[in-house]
Amino acid sequence: xxxxxxxxxxxxxxxxxxxxxxxxxxxxxxxxxxxxxxxxxxxxxxxxxxxxxxxxxxxxxxxxxxxxxxxxxxxxxxxxxxxxxxxxxxxxxxxxxxxxxxxxxxxxxxxxxxxxxxxxxxxxxxxxxxxxxxxxxxxxxxxxxxxxxxxxxxxxxxxxxxxxxxxxxxxxxxxxxxxxxxxxxxxxxxxxxxxxxxxxxxxxxxxxxxxxxxxxxxxxxxxxxxxxxxxxxxxxxxxxxxxxxxxxxxxxxxxxxxxxxxxxxxxxxxxxxxxxxxxxxxxxxxxxxxxxxxxxxxxxxxxxxxxxxxxxxxxxxxxxxxxxxxxxxxxxxxxxxxxxxxxxxxxxxxxxxxxxxxxxxxxxxxxxxxxxxxxxxxxxxxxxxxxxxxxxxxxxxxxxxxxxxxxxxxxxxxxxxxxxxxxxxxxxxxxxxxxxxxxxxxxxxxxxxxxxxxxxxxxxxxxxxxxxxxxxxxxxxxxxxxxxxxxxxxxxxxxxxxxxxxxxxxxxxxxxxxxxxxxxxxxxxxxxxxxxxxxxxxxxxxxxxxxxxxxxxxxxxxxxxxxxxxxxxxxxxxxxxxxxx
Ligand code: HAS
Numbered sequence: 108x109x110x111x112x113x114x115x116x117x118x119x120x121x122x123x124x125x126x127x128x129x130x131x132x133x134x135x136x137x138x139x140x141x142x143x144x145x146x147x148x149x150x151x152x153x154x155x156x157x158x159x160x161x162x163x164x165x166x167x168x169x170x171x172x173x174x175x176x177x178x179x180x181x182x183x184x185x186x187x188x189x190x191x192x193x194x195x196x197x198x199x200x201x202x203x204x205x206x207x208x209x210x211x212x213x214x215x216x217x218x219x220x221x222x223x224x225x226x227x228x229x230x231x232x233x234x235x236x237x238x239x240x241x242x243x244x245x246x247x248x249x250x251x252x253x254x255x256x257x258x259x260x261x262x263x264x265x266x267x268x269x270x271x272x273x274x275x276x277x278x279x280x281x282x283x284x285x286x287x288x289x290x291x292x293x294x295x296x297x298x299x300x301x302x303x304x305x306x307x308x309x310x311x312x313x314x315x316x317x318x319x320x321x322x323x324x325x326x327x328x329x330x331x332x333x334x335x336x337x338x339x340x341x342x343x344x345x346x347x348x349x350x351x352x353x354x355x356x357x358x359x360x361x362x363x364x365x366x367x368x369x370x371x372x373x374x375x376x377x378x379x380x381x382x383x384x385x386x387x388x389x390x391x392x393x394x395x396x397x398x399x400x401x402x403x404x405x406x407x408x409x410x411x412x413x414x415x416x417x418x419x420x421x422x423x424x425x426x427x428x429x430x431x432x433x434x435x436x437x438x439x440x441x442x443x444x445x446x447x448x449x450x451x452x453x454x455x456x457x458x459x460x461x462x463x464x465x466x467x468x469x470x471x472x473x474x475x476x477x478x479x480x481x482x483x484x485x486x487x488x489x490x491x492x493x494x495x496x497x498x499x500x501x502x503x504x505x506x507x508x509x510x511x512x513x514x515x516x517x518x519x520x521x522x523x524x525x526x527x528x529x530x531x532x533x534x535x536x537x538x539x540x541x542x543x544x545x546x547x548x549x550x551x552x553x554x555x556x557x558x559x560x561x562x563x564x565x566x567x568x569x570x571x572x573x574x575x576x577x578x579x580x581x582x583x584x585x586x587x588x589x590x591x592x593x594x595x596x597x598x599x600x601x602x603x604x605x606x607x608x609x610x611x612x613x614x615x616x617x618x619x620x621x622x623x624x625x626x627x628x629x630x631x632x633x634x635x636x637x638x639x640x641x642x643x644x645x646x647x648x649x650x651x652x653x654x655x656x657x658x659x660x661x662x663x664x665x666x667x668x669x670x671x672x673x674x675x676x677x678x679x680x681x682x683x684x685x686x687x688x
Contacts, residue, residue, distance in 0.1 A: 108607040108608070108609065108610070109190070109607060109610075110605040110606070110607045111189060111190055111605060111606050111607070112604070112605050112606075113196075113508070113604070113605075113606060114195070116198055116202075117185075117189075117195075117196050117198070118508055118604070120185070120196070120198070120201055120202065120205055121182055121185070121186065121504065121508055122505075122508065123205055123209070124178050124179075124181055124182035124185075124205055124208075125178070125179070125182050125501050125504060125505060126596075127178060127209055127212070128170070128174050128175040128178040128179065128212075129175075129501060129592065131170045131174055131175070131212070131216065132170060132171065132175055132585075133589065134166055134170055135166060135167055135170035135171040135174075135175065136171075136582065136585045138158075138163040138164065138166050138167035139167050139171070139578065139581065139582070140578050140579070140581075140582045141155060141163050141167075142163070142164060142167060142578070143533070143571075143574045143575045143577070143578030143579075144552075144575065144578075145160055145163075145550050145551065145552045146479075146545075146549070146550075146551045146552065146556065146571050146574065147551075147552070147556060147568075147571035147572055147574065147575045148551060148552045148556025148557055148558075148568075148571065149552070149575065150552050151552040151553055151556070151557050152552065152553065153550065153553060153662070158220075159222070159225065159662075160550040161225035161226075161227070161550075161661045161662065162219060162220075162222055162225045164225075164227060164548065165219050165224065165225050165226060165227050165228065166216070166219050166220075168227055168228030168229075169215060169216070169219060169228050170216070171489075171490070171494075172228050172334070172489060173228055173244070173247065174212050174215075174216075174247065175497060176333070176334045176489075176493065176497070177208065177247060177248070177251050177333075178208060178212075179337065179497045179500075179501070180251070180284065180285075180288075180333060180334075180336075180337050181204065181205075181208070181251050181254045182504075183281075183337050183340075183500060183504075184254060184255075184258065184281045184284075184285065184337070185201055185254065186504065186606055187277045187278070187280075187281050187340065187608075188258045188261050188262075188278065188281055189261075190277075190606060190608060191275040191277040191278050192261050192262070192264075192265045192275075192278060194261050194264065194265070196257075197257035197258075197260060197261065199257075200253050200254060200256055200257030201254055201257060203250075203253050204250045204251060204252075204253035204254040204257075205250070205254075206250070207246045207247075207249060207250030207253065208246065208247050208250035208251060210243075210246050210250075211242070211243040211244065211245065211246025211247035211248075211249075211250060212243065212247055213243070214239045214240070214242060214243030214246065215239075215240050215243030215244055215247065216243075217239070217243075218236065218237045218239050218240040218243065219240070221237075223236065223237035223239075223240070224236035224237050224240035225660070225661055225662075226240070226661065227548065227661075229323060229327065230244070230303070230323075231316075231319070231320060231323070232302075232303060232306070232314045232316050232319045232320070232656065232658075233314060233316055233656035233657065233658055233659045233666075234658075234659055234660065234661050235306070235307050235658030235659065235660065235667060236303075236307060237307065238304055238307045238308050241299045241303050241304045241307060242304070244295075244299060245296060245299050245300065248292045248295065248296065249296065251285075251288070252288075252289055252292075254285075255285040255286075255288070255289055258281065258282065258285065259282075262278065262282055265278070271619075272619075273357075273619045273624060274624055276340075276343055276344055276357055276360045276361060276364075276611075277340055277344045277610075279360075279361050279364050279365075280336055280337075280339065280340040280343070280344070280360075280364050281337075281340065282626065283336065283364040283365065283367060283368045283626075283629075284332075284333060284336040284337065284364075284367075286368060286626070286630065287329050287332065287333065287336075287367065287368050287371050287372065287633075288329070288333045290329075290372060290633070290637075291325060291326045291329035291330065291333075291371070291372050292326050294322040294323075294325040294326050295322060295323060295325075295326040297322060298318075298319050298322035298323060302314055302315065302318065302319050302322075303319060306658065307658070312657060313654075313655035313656055313657050314655055314656055314658075315648075315652050315655050316652075316655070316656050317382060317384040317385075317648045317651075317652050318645075318648050318649070318652065320379065320382065321375070321376070321379065321382075321385070321644055321645065321648050324375035324376065324378045324379055325372065325375045325641060326375075327375055327378060328371065328372070328374050328375045328377070328378065328400075329371040329372045329375075331485075331488065331489065332367050332371040332400075334488075334489050334493045335488070335489075335492065335493055336364070336367060337496065337497075337500075338449075338452060338492050338493055338496030338497070339363070339364070339407065341445075341449055341496050341500060342407065342411055342449060342453065343360040343363075343407075343410075343411075343611070344608070344610055344611055345445070345449075345608055345609050345610065345611070346411065346414070346415075346446065346449045346450075347411075347414040347415070347417075347418065347611045348609035348610060348611055348612075349437070349443050349445055349446040349449070349609050350414070350415050350418035350419075350436055350437060350446060351418045351421060351422055351437065352414055352415065352417040352418025352419075352420075352421050353414065353417055353418075353611060353612045353613055353614045354410075354414050354611035354612070354613050354614065355410050355411075355413035355414045355417065355613075355614050355615075356410060356613065356614070356615065356617065357611075357613045357617055358617050358620055358623055359406055359410045360410065361623040361624075362403075362406065362623060363403040363406050363407055363410075364403075365623065365629045366399075366400075366402060366403040366406075367400070367403050368626075368629050368630070368633050369629060369632050369633045369636060370396060370399045370400035370402075370403070370636075371400060372633065372636075372637050373393065373396050373636045373637050373639070373640030373641060374393050374396045374397045374399075374400055374640075375393070375641075376389055376390050376393045376640075376644055377390070377393055377394055377397045377466070377467055377472070380394075380469055380472045380473065380476060381472075381473070381476055381477075383651070384647055384648050384651040384652050385644055385647045385648065386643075386647050388643070389640075389643045389644045389647060390469060391469060392639075392640060393640055393644075394467060394468070394469040396636070396640060397467040398464075398467060401460065401463065401464060401467070404456075404460055408457075408460075411453065413614075414614070415432070415433075415436060416432045417614055418435075418436065419432035419433075419435035419436060420432070422435050423435075436450065438450065439520055440520075441516040441517065441519075441520055442516075444499070444502070444513070444516065444519045444520045445499050445500065445502075445503050445609075447499075447520050447523045447524065448495045448496060448498065448499025448500075448522075448523045449492075449495070449496060449499065450523075451491075451495055451523035451524060451526065451527045452491055452492030452493070452494075452495040452496055452523075453492060454527060455487050455491030455492060455495075455527055455530055455531075456487065456488065456491055456492045458487050458531075458534070459484060459485070459486075459487030459488035459491050459492070460488070462480070462483065462484035462487065462538065463484060463488065465480075465484075466481070466484060474542075475541055475542070477546060477547055477548075478540075478541035478542075478544065478545060478546060478547060479537040479538070479540040479541035479545040479546065479547050479570075480537065480538050480540075480541025480542060481541065481547050482537050482547055483534040483535075483536075483537035483538035483540075483541055484534075484538070486530060486533065486534050486537070487530060487534050490530065490581075491527075491530055494526075495523050495526060498522075498588055499523065501592075502519065502591065502592065502595065504606070505592070505595060505596065506595060507604065507605060507606050507607070508604055508606070509595070509596065509600065509604060510600045510601065510602050510603055510604035511595055511596075511598045511599065511600055511601060511602075512595075512598070512601050512602065513591060513594075513595050514594055514595075514598060515590065515591045515594055518587050518590070518591055519591050521587070522584050522587050522588050522591070523584075525580060525583065525584040525587070526580075526581060526584040526585075528580055529577050529578070529579075529580030529581035529582075529583075529584055530577065530581065531577070532573060532574075532576055532577035532580065533573075533574050533576075533577025533578055533580075533581060534577070535573060535577070536570045536571065536572070536573030536574035536575075536576075536577060537570075537574055539570050539573075540567055540570035540571060540574070543566060543567065543570065545564075545567050545570065545571070551567070551571065555567060556568070556571060
């Protein structure tokens with residue numbers, strides 16, 4: 108395995124990018140467990156330990172889904188671009204990026220903790236947050252762009268110095284991910300800077316809600332693939348070697364990443380099937396494209412299964428039983444713990460993916476939309492392969508950066524299996540509950556799960572109880588992860604510090620296909636598809652949106668002016684505002 112040695116500054120950067128979000132993750136994980144307790148009625152109050160329900164849910168979503176994932180994608184991107192191009196990291200852009208991201212995170216987290224931004228990770232208007240929350244998000248996202256700008260320079264240099272050569276799959280994966288991220292996050296940057304921020308600062312009285320939501324989902328579905336692709340990189344580039352085999356096809360891998368580039372963005376309105384301002388034709392078209400975005404994952408399922416089966420054959424597997432190869436993989440090998448994180452993520456993703464196909468259906472979505480089924484689906488994606496890939500790779504990188512060795516190897520190996528068991532129990536509770544009508548994002552402890560409430564639903568007791576059992580197991584697995592992490596970070600340095608990755612060989616010698624060795628054609632297709640899918644959606648939103656909305660808080664159905672300043676504003680003033688329409 109090739110080794111690269113990082114400079115002091117590079118190491119400091121990597122520690123900052125990996126450890127800041129992992130420290131915050133303690134809060135994110137704690138609020139995950141709290142969610143299950145609120146939802147099951149075990150906590151029957153609006154707040155606990157000085158944080159209210161929506162504050163906790165916002166912390167959970169923002170830290171786990173936005174902060175951890177973005178920091179990790181940038182950290183892993185730096186190290187992969189450096190390792191697979193052979194160039195040093197671009198430290199000026201890397202540090203500017205890290206400082207912006209850390210500042211943005213501090214601002215957003217401070218506003219949530221102060222109770223001024225309980226707007227959940229989607230920050231849907233008309234729920235209003237403090238301006239600093241929006242600014243924090245812009246800095247976090249904009250900061251990650253700066254790293255990408257540095258990598259563009261590295262990529263172009265590599266191209267100049269290696270004309271006609273095959274680009275490494277890891278470089279394709281990283282550049283695809285951040286190209287998609289840059290394009291999709293332009294919409295949310297526009298929404299935040301020009302719509303939400305002036306509105307939240309009181310410069311504009313109302314905001315166009317469907318427009319902000321459509322701009323959010325232009326970003327939002329590509330966001331989920333931004334979480335996933337670093338882990339897909341690990342699956343393609345590292346997992347075959349960890350399993351003791353080879354990658355079935357490098358070209359298939361490249362096709363997969365380029366298909367994500369093309370399909371990830373123009374599917375956002377599948378989150379808005381219930382949005383009345385968008386017409387059926389637009390939704391139907393994007394529903395079909397959503398099936399398109401599942402194709403790269405289907406290709407992945409077959410390519411990875413073939414690669415893993417090849418590994419089993421190399422180890423002497425000769426059974427005629429078509430599934431017996433599954434028993435020959437290194438599930439519990441202490442020194443290959445990364446394999447167990449990756450394989451568990453894949454197993455969970457089979458179900459995360461299948462439930463995604465249910466959501467993608469324009470018809471079935473009306474059954475599950477905004478029910479507990481949705482968190483059931485997305486925990487088996489972002490809290491399955493993505494989370495396990497992130498924590499597994501973080502341990503792997505920190506071990507090598509620090510020159511220390513993980514001492515609690517057995518525990519390290521067991522964590523992903525415990526997490527998988529917890530995730531299946533937890534998600535099953537949510538999904539069955541969702542089919543029975545349980546809403547998502549609802550403090551059910553003070554309503555449906557409170558036996559004294561007229562809204563009480565005894566038929567939801569066992570489903571929410573199941574999520575508590577799953578939640579406790581997940582919490583225990585996360586607790587073990589932190590024990591291993593702290594033991595690693597405070598242990599003794601025993602070896603030299605360097606980075607090396609178990610990198611694939613391919614089963615078949617493949618030709619360089621020019622179409623799969625260049626970004627240009629794919630970027631053109633991506634832009635064309637975005638125009639076809641989104642111009643009609645935005646025209647719809649501009650045409651059919653009714654009155655714009657004043658700001659609200661999540662706990663209160665009255666507009667904020669009425670709620671906060673009844674004496675100054677006066678009821679009549681507010682009603683006049685409505686009647687002007
Ligand atoms: Fe999703 C909502 C559709 C994938 C995350 N999704 C969400 C939300 C999140 C999310 C967070 O169409 C909620 C947003 C909110 O807050 O409102 N999703 C899909 C589809 C896919 C999909 C079609 N989602 C993801 C991924 C996510 C994610 C990935 C995060 C990382 N999703 C939707 C839709 C909605 C939605 C609608 C909106 C619903 C609504 O009503 O609001 C596809 O990309 C899935 C394709 C995946 C597969 C699985 C392939 C299987 C593989 C494993 C192979 C295993 C092997 C191992 C080889 C087809 C690759 C074998 C070894 C053994 C030992 C067995």
